[in-house]
Amino acid sequence: MKLLIIEDEQGLRESIEKYFTEAGVLCESCSNLAGAISKTSMYQYDCILLDIGLPDGEGFTLLEHLKANGKNEGVLIISARNSLDNKIKGLNLGADDYLIKPFHLAELKARIDAIYRRKYFNTTNLLNYDLISVDLLGHEVTVNGINILLTRKEYDMLLYFIANKGKVISKNAIAEHLWGDEIDLVDSFDFIYTHIKNIRKKIMEAAHKDYIKAVYGVGYKFL
Amino acid sequence: MKLAAQYNKATLIITFIVLFIAGCVYYTAINYIVNKQLDHDLLGETGEVKEYINLHRQLPNQYEGDQTTFIKTNIAAFKTLFVDTPYHKNRGNKRGNKIEPGRAIKTLVDVKEDHYILTIVESKEASEHLTQLTIGITILLTVILLFILALTNRYILSGLWKPFYHILQQLKAFNLADSSIINLNTTNIDEFTELNDAVTVMSTRVKSDYQNLKTFTENASHEMLTPIAVITSKLDTLIQDEKLKAKQFEQINDIYAATNKLSRLNQSLLLLVKIDNDLIQDTATFNLKDVILEKEHQLQELAQNKGIELIHLLEDKEITASKYLIEILINNLFNNAIKHNPINGKLYIKLTSKELIFQNTGDLDPLNSEEIFERFKKGKNSDGTGLGLTIAKNICSQYHYRLSYSFETSFHTFRVTF
Numbered sequence: 001m002k003l004l005i006i007e008d009e010q011g012l013r014e015s016i017e018k019y020f021t022e023a024g025v026l027c028e029s030c031s032n033l034a035g036a037i038s039k040t041s042m043y044q045y046d047c048i049l050l051d052i053g054l055p056d057g058e059g060f061t062l063l064e065h066l067k068a069n070g071k072n073e074g075v076l077i078i079s080a081r082n083s084l085d086n087k088i089k090g091l092n093l094g095a096d097d098y099l100i101k102p103f104h105l106a107e108l109k110a111r112i113d114a115i116y117r118r119k120y121f122n123t124t125n126l127l128n129y130d131l132i133s134v135d136l137l138g139h140e141v142t143v144n145g146i147n148i149l150l151t152r153k154e155y156d157m158l159l160y161f162i163a164n165k166g167k168v169i170s171k172n173a174i175a176e177h178l179w180g181d182e183i184d185l186v187d188s189f190d191f192i193y194t195h196i197k198n199i200r201k202k203i204m205e206a207a208h209k210d211y212i213k214a215v216y217g218v219g220y221k222f223l
Numbered sequence: 224m225k226l227a228a229q230y231n232k233a234t235l236i237i238t239f240i241v242l243f244i245a246g247c248v249y250y251t252a253i254n255y256i257v258n259k260q261l262d263h264d265l266l267g268e269t270g271e272v273k274e275y276i277n278l279h280r281q282l283p284n285q286y287e288g289d290q291t292t293f294i295k296t297n298i299a300a301f302k303t304l305f306v307d308t309p310y311h312k313n314r315g316n317k318r319g320n321k322i323e324p325g326r327a328i329k330t331l332v333d334v335k336e337d338h339y340i341l342t343i344v345e346s347k348e349a350s351e352h353l354t355q356l357t358i359g360i361t362i363l364l365t366v367i368l369l370f371i372l373a374l375t376n377r378y379i380l381s382g383l384w385k386p387f388y389h390i391l392q393q394l395k396a397f398n399l400a401d402s403s404i405i406n407l408n409t410t411n412i413d414e415f416t417e418l419n420d421a422v423t424v425m426s427t428r429v430k431s432d433y434q435n436l437k438t439f440t441e442n443a444s445h446e447m448l449t450p451i452a453v454i455t456s457k458l459d460t461l462i463q464d465e466k467l468k469a470k471q472f473e474q475i476n477d478i479y480a481a482t483n484k485l486s487r488l489n490q491s492l493l494l495l496v497k498i499d500n501d502l503i504q505d506t507a508t509f510n511l512k513d514v515i516l517e518k519e520h521q522l523q524e525l526a527q528n529k530g531i532e533l534i535h536l537l538e539d540k541e542i543t544a545s546k547y548l549i550e551i552l553i554n555n556l557f558n559n560a561i562k563h564n565p566i567n568g569k570l571y572i573k574l575t576s577k578e579l580i581f582q583n584t585g586d587l588d589p590l591n592s593e594e595i596f597e598r599f600k601k602g603k604n605s606d607g608t609g610l611g612l613t614i615a616k617n618i619c620s621q622y623h624y625r626l627s628y629s630f631e632t633s634f635h636t637f638r639v640t641f
Contacts, residue, residue: 009449015456022463080448082493084505084547102452102486105459168462172479179521191524216472218462218479 001116004045005029006036006062007078008054016049019105020112023167033057037065045073046120047112050095052079052086063093074115078103104173110163129162131207143206153178154199161212161222170219196220226384231376238368246361253357257350258326262305265328268343269303276334290325290344298338301331310346323348386410390422397426399433441496444489451486458482484608491610494551495598498617503545511540511549512574518553519572525561526570535572540579542641544622552618555611556581556637563602563635571634577641582634589630596626 003020007013008031017027028045030036033056040048040062048066052059059077066073075095079086087098096115099108117127117136125137133142139155141148150158160177161169175188178195200212213221272291275283282293290310310325327344386408393405405426407419458479462472497503515537526533542549560570560583568584586602594600596616599609615637619626625640 009453011453012449012456015453015460018460019456019463080445080452082490084503101448102455102482105456170459170462170479171476172483173459176483188525190528215462216467216469218472218476 001046001112002026002044003028003112004036004039004043004048004073006031006033006049006054006059007051008032009051015105016108019109019167023109023164025112031055033059033061036062040066040071040073041069047074047076047116049108049112050075050077052077052081052090060089060093063090063095067094072119074112074119076108076111076115078108104170104176106160106164106167106169106173107177109167110160110177113163127159127162129165130211131209132158132162132203132211134159134162143203144208146206148202148206150199150202151195154195154202157195158199161220165222168215168219168221173219227376227380230380231373234372234376235369238372239365242361242365242368246358249357249361250354253350253354257347257353258305261326261345261347261350262328265305265326265343265345269328269330269341272341272343273332276332280335282334282339292342293332293339294342296331296338296340298331298340301329301338301340303328303330305329307347308344310344310348312346312348324351383412386412386415387418390415390418394422399430404430437496437500440492444493444496447489448486451482451489454478454482455486488608488610491608491614494614495610495617498548498614498621501621503548505545505547506543507546508541508543509546509549511542511579512537514546514549514553515572515574515579518550518557522554522557522561525558529561529564530567531561531564531570532568533570533572535574537572537574538576540574540576540641542622548618548621552615552639555615556639559583559611559615559637560635562607569634579639579641581637582631584633585635587633590628590635592628595628 003025005013005016005020005027007016007029010031013029013031017029020027028039028043030039031054033054036048036050036054048062050059050062059079063075066075072094076097076099077087077090077095078099078101079090080101082100090098096118097111099111125135127134127136131144134140135142141150141155141158156178157174160174171189171192174192178192179188196212196214200210203209203211211222213223215221268291272283283291306327306329308325308327310323312321312323324347325344326347327342329340329342332339332341389408393407397405405423407423410416410419458475461467462475467475515535519533519535523533560581563585564570564583565585569582570584571580571582573580573582590602596612598613600612601607601609616626619639625638627638627640629636629638
């Protein structure tokens with residue numbers, strides 16, 4: 001996958017670039033609207049990560065530019081403004097998703113993966129990882145050829161893990177992914193533990209292999 | 224007391240006092256004039272008597288009913304004086320005498336070598352009538368004047384003060400958060416024009432100050448989100464480092480928690496500003512029961528985890544509001560009821576067409592129903608932002624619902640009255 005990161009905040013841009021590069025994504029980045037327009041005119045990307053607030057204009061301009069040039073890259077908007085109007089405007093201009101700052105890199109990765117899947121894997125609904133196979137339309141999971149039953153949250157969590165395979169995902173990131181910011185994190189950590197225990201057990205029974213590794217109380221790693 | 228009533232009272236009292244004094248002055252003046260006249264007459268009569276004596280060298284004949292008396296005396300010198308004295312009126316028939324107020328002159332007359340005190344009494348009846356008439360007219364005038372004053376005050380005064388009451392009404396309806404401006408009528412009374420101007424200037428300034436403050440809050444919160452995003456992303460990157468030790472992960476966890484709280488605080492502040500600014504307007508009509516059931520489904524894990532017994536009694540209730548805000552309202556009330564519930568506590572939710580009630584067990588002491596809705600007021604053990612109930616309250620007032628707290632039979636009760 002080839003990704004263009006358009007973000008003016010250097011610290012954030014570097015973190016995103018590093019995270020995605022390590023996950024095997026080909027990344028390019030720029031920090032302003034002019035650069036973004038020239039890059040998208042010259043090259044073809046699979047996905048674009050677009051910050052709305054740029055020093056030389058609003059990210060919406062790029063969306064209009066892409067639309068005018070008949071480009072259909074998947075676009076994920078990131079914005080510091082949790083505004084319904086902005087979200088609707090962005091989606092109407094052809095963006096695929098909208099993420100509000102601050103966010104976890106794992107969440108960003110999962111969202112980008114989802115956009116990428118929707119854009120380029122229309123024909124197949126299967127997501128395969130090692131012995132695990134997920135039917136994205138039927139919400140069914142097969143491990144080592146055996147169909148396993150996951151709850152809604154466990155299924156969400158599994159997809160989240162697969163998107164961030166090989167990375168340590170913090171409990172905070174998991175909690176926010178599953179419950180949003182509507183509940184206190186401290187309360188939700190117990191459930192994460194319970195859910196993970198269940199997923200582990202169900203996959204272990206089928207694959208005889210442990211995919212999830214706990215990391216020092218900070219989070220989990222899916223291998 | 225109303226201004227008009229106060230003014231009425233003052234004018235009535237003053238008018239009454241002035242007229243009373245005027246009455247007294249009239250009375251005294253008339254009395255004085257009448258006495259003067261009587262004295263003059265009496266002096267005239269004395270003159271006649273004296274002339275008669277000079278002419279005839281004897282006292283005039285006394286006739287019945289005559290009010291002229293001569294009393295023999297040894298005093299050689301006597302100063303003529305006038306006194307008020309009763310006048311015995313002879314009515315000529317058998318009904319006897321009637322006593323009337325009278326005026327008498329006493330003077331010394333000499334007949335040959337004898338001295339007599341001459342007393343002539345005249346009735347003051349006629350003048351008494353005059354006095355009574357004066358008093359009567361005064362009272363009548365007083366009553367008419369008071370009546371006219373009352374009428375004038377009532378109609379002219381209230382008309383005069385109309386601009387004032389208009390300003391007052393506008394001030395009462397004044398709402399900082401409202402976008403409407405104070406609408407004042409023009410008046411040709413200088414004082415009210417001045418008041419109008421002052422009120423307009425003040426309200427405009429207050430509004431613009433408030434608006435600036437809100438814009439500042441919003442901008443500040445927004446500006447903080449990007450740095451928080453940087454911190455979060457750096458932490459996410461940091462934990463990938465395999466060389467980190469358990470001790471360091473502990474600290475990272477704390478930073479995560481603090482960053483998360485900071486971000487939630489920011490979001491809450493932004494939400495408050497948005498509600499205040501009336502910026503969330505995706506109004507729709509929906510069944511509140513569905514929202515509650517959905518939220519209950521989402522949060523039941525939390526309740527189950529604490530062994531909370533959750534009982535609901537929900538009727539259908541259609542409301543017209545922003546679904547987004549109502550979800551936040553329900554979420555905050557729900558979270559609150561779960562968070563402050565002890566292990567194996569109870570949570571009752573009741574929805575009727577009139578009200579929505581959340582009841583939960585918890586601390587045995589009631590909370591301060593005034594304070595809990597204030598910003599950053601938190602329970603002893605709460606690690607929340609302290610904005611949840613404030614947001615709930617603001618959402619309720621946005622739709623003119625009433626959110627109240629009470630402590631009923633050891634249940635903390637939050638009641639939304641539609």
